[in-house]
């Protein structure tokens with residue numbers, strides 16, 4: 520068995536099976552057996568099951584939020600938001616299930632009738648991270664089911680309890696046995712078994728670029744389709760004409776969510792010299808007012824980091840930025856929380872960092888806002904694009920034309936204009952470059968699980 524621990528205290532809050540290859544193959548077998556009946560259901564029938572699950576999820580918000588907070592550590596208020604976000608994925612996928620139907624295709628030849636028939640990809644896999652233990656699975660399961668696929672899923676071993684609660688909820692909503700099969704245990708062993716077996720026809724993964732590369736190699740063996748949502752390294756541009764208070768509000772909303780541990784958290788603040796000082800001071804004032812503590816405490820705005828390695832990385836980034844001449848305006852180190860492990864980092868704002876500091880070269884995944892000055896909009900765009908990652912980017916400006924121009928020149932999958940939280944279950948979430956490929960959410964998310972059969976009939 521694997522113990523699941525509260526990241527704030529280290530206390531064991533549950534345990535799950537340490538599944539290996541036999542469990543992984545057994546799950547594939549169950550998903551394969553369930554596939555024919557599930558794919559035969561109409562889109563409207565599949566939508567009804569998804570809507571039932573959505574409704575149960577909204578009713579169970581408090582219970583699910585408590586599970587998320589207990590295993591991830593994020594503040595309860597954020598966990599409630601995550602439950603809503605997850606329910607939105609079920610709702611959005613249900614809409615798409617109802618819309619998915621064969622399409623007539625225009626032909627130049629009058630003696631032919633052309634159609635495109637949407638078929639489910641088949642048995643699909645999901646590997647999900649610990650930062651959104653419910654939403655990242657809902658985001659993969661809901662569209663897979665909408666398209667008529669059945670699924671095997673491996674949640675992070677740090678946060679498997681939300682995934683198990685989700686699978687139970689789906690069963691209660693009437694999802695037939697075998698349609699969603701959770702396997703807990705070592706990711707490499709489980710995914711290795713799935714790839715070697717060959718019956719899993721697609722895998723959707725959210726996690727690191729490093730693991731994404733390994734999965735790409737493994738997928739080659741049986742030519743398995745992939746969606747990869749890998750790391751981010753989001754630039755947050757504050758242009759000279761920005762409304763600074765609005766920019767600070769957007770930065771606060773995006774930067775300190777899940778203690779800075781999301782792939783779309785602003786990681787590099789790139790600010791025009793004329794507003795750098797004002798923006799940095801106001802951001803530091805707001806950040807230093809955030810209450811750091813256990814997620815279960817209603818006053819908490821920033822919870823613990825997920826583990827000791829995460830804390831060590833964040834500290835390296837802070838030390839490097841300061842050593843390179845950056846000024847730590849607030850935070851800068853750990854905060855002691857009574858009765859807890861030493862895993863809490865104070866919201867940190869560092870002004871005047873070098874363009875080549877560590878935090879500008881790699882994702883921090885923590886509550887640190889390094890701010891670099893730039894002399895022009897073009898320099899801001901060039902610095903924003905000076906990375907192989909490309910998930911999200913943010914632009915703060917009062918001018919709509921500038922927003923359009925800058926937004927279109929940023930090399931990434933998602934651009935937020937004067938907002939700090941861009942996540943929406945109805946929109947195509949995903950990146951480019953080292954941030955991966957494939958989209959999740961809305962019709963784009965469902966499309967990833969559809970294989971179109973082209974029918975060409977003589978008539």
Ligand code: SIN
Pocket residue numbers: 650651725748780781782783942948
């Ligand atoms: C992520 O961190 O991977 C997802 C963030 C989100 O959906 O908001």
